[in-house]
Amino acid sequence: MRLETDRLIIREYAPSDAADVHQYASNAEVAAYMIWGPNTEEETAAFIDRTIEMQRQQPRVDYELAVVLKASHQLIGGCGIHISEPGQGEIGYCFHPLYWRQGYASESARALLRLGFQELGLHRIYATCRPDNRGSAKVMESIGMRYEGHLREHMRHKGKWHDSFQYSILEHEFKGDQS
Numbered sequence: 001m002r003l004e005t006d007r008l009i010i011r012e013y014a015p016s017d018a019a020d021v022h023q024y025a026s027n028a029e030v031a032a033y034m035i036w037g038p039n040t041e042e043e044t045a046a047f048i049d050r051t052i053e054m055q056r057q058q059p060r061v062d063y064e065l066a067v068v069l070k071a072s073h074q075l076i077g078g079c080g081i082h083i084s085e086p087g088q089g090e091i092g093y094c095f096h097p098l099y100w101r102q103g104y105a106s107e108s109a110r111a112l113l114r115l116g117f118q119e120l121g122l123h124r125i126y127a128t129c130r131p132d133n134r135g136s137a138k139v140m141e142s143i144g145m146r147y148e149g150h151l152r153e154h155m156r157h158k159g160k161w162h163d164s165f166q167y168s169i170l171e172h173e174f175k176g177d178q179s
Helices: 015-025 041-054 104-119 133-141
Strands: 003-005 007-011 062-069 076-086 088-095 124-127 146-157 160-170
Touching: 003 104, 007 104, 015 041, 015 076, 041 062, 041 076, 041 133, 062 124, 076 104, 088 104, 104 124, 104 133, 124 133
Parallel strands: 088 124
Antiparallel strands: 003 007, 007 062, 062 076, 076 088, 124 160, 146 160
């Protein structure tokens, strides 16, 4: 699996990506809104191993992909789409803080929507973020997702219950978006 955008290459993870992934996965600021981390080196290595296992799924329902800058070939983050049930998928993204607020998350998330709707045949794609993660909510809004609601204390991690905002987009809403 390989996707390209104007500035990014979105590709399968490889074992050699572990050090670059650990640069952001071990960062407390990055992990603040995630259900994982900050990672130890072992946890990052296990994540890479899981992504490589996903590549062998038949049929494949999980895609965790590395996001690399075309210009420098630097791995700057990751994104993914997971088919949750027939016709529906969930997207997510995570980036090194040096690359926040530069449009890379929106660019990669838009590529995931194209993958989901045009290649995987999905009808609905959704995503969630913690209510305080305004940056992630702005990404979802910028790619045409609509706010669906506030899920109250639906997820337990890091020792406490967490809320999420949920957004989604339907295939027919995406059709005209070729950016």
